[in-house]
Amino acid sequence: MKLSFYDLYRLNWEKVLRPESILFDTFNNQQKTERLNNLIKLISFSRPDIHPRPIDTNVLFFKSMNRADYNEQFSQIQKLNSDSSLLDLRYKNAPQRRKYPFYIIFKYFPLLLFTNIRFNSLKRIIYLIACQIKYLEVAEKTYKNNFNFLVVHADMQPTENMLCQIAKKKNIKTVTLQHGLYVDYKNDFNINVVNYENQVANYFLAWGDDTRQLIRKYHTNTNVVICGKPLKPLDFISTKNYFTVIFDQQLFHEYNIQLLEIAYTIAKKLKIKINLRLHPSNNINTYRLEEGIVIFDTNIYDSQFVIGHTSSLLFELMRLGIPSYKFRSKIPSNHIDEDFIFSDVEELSAKIIKHTESNFIFSKYAKRYITYIGEDSLQQYRNFFKRLKNGKI
Secondary structure, eight states: OOOOHHHTOOOOHHHHHHHHHHHOOOOSSHHHHHHHHHHHHHHHHHHEOSSSOBBOSSSEEOOOOOHHHHHHHHHHTTTTTTEEEEEEOOOEOOOOOOSSHHHHHTTTHHHHHHHHSSSOOOHHHHHHHHHHHHHHHHHHHHTBBBSSSSEESSTTTHHHHHHHHHHHHOOOOOEEOSOOOOOOOTTSGGGGGGGHOOOOOOOOOOOSHHHHHHHHHHHHTTTEEEEOOOOOOOOOOOOOOOEEOOOOOOHHHHHHHHHHHHHHHHHHHHHOOOEEEEOOOGGGGGGGOOOEEESSSOGGGGSSOEESOTTHHHHHHHHOOOOEEOOOOOOOOOOOOOGGSSSSSHHHHHHHHHHHHTOOOOHGGGTTTTOOHHHHHHHHHHHHHHHHHHTTT
């Protein structure tokens, strides 16, 4: 298989580049310069570590985001398909400045100039063109392989989005997994809208009905199949001396601060510690941490209970049977009943006591978000791929 100029003709570059362009626009001028310099350095002195020789496979699995939980889930599902191969994108340092980016510029020069994206500054133009060069090199090397089906980890990511668009032009069926619980932000625009607005694959494998409805709302032609998430089931009886606070991304910094202050009061009242779960974007130096109360990197699954704001992890833990509660705010989030929402210490304390005394089953309630877990979920994925390969879906 080869990548042709026609495969890229009328590619929707706006969708491919949207996550990067939104993020770039949030930076100040110094941050934009640093990000541009880092990107140019990456494509000049690093190369995508993809199979040097073409492979023949029925199903190609592709992932560009490197995170332990993403890696585990994607690997689990890929291994269900004995006729598949995995491309897990990483970059390796080159001993000297590379010439390949210049080959990409020469070959695809018209595409780099005439695209349907908004250029409002010279720095933005250079940055987005550099992004195109980076993604096109990955596409060049990926499409040297032969495959009949393409499965990506998250088609909202620029590289996966582009690969899916190209595959569809080649009449290759495309599948994307769900990598988190998505929130319909409607008129409250932020970068997270790309999770559902950027969806391009033929099939979307959803965790539960909540996400299925969201994808169908924005993409009526996408075939959405509920497969759940293969979380390992727990026999939940915690005897540990802590609860967990899940921080949101730094975008919601003020809410994180409020959440932590409530947690301090609860911890002192119950005489237990706070296990703080940070988001990768958090700047720990912007928070007040009390020594002797806050701990890090402790097993979240042994928490007595969990509190958070908009993190999808809150719902995953609830599905595993761990008491989980959401901080009340005006920020759009997945719908959750009033019984699990709190504004202050008193309301949170009352709801914890209520659920403890009634032996409330959190895992049953959370099936709307993640229908299947464990082996039940893996069986749903097996069933889907069997039907896909046999042309029955």
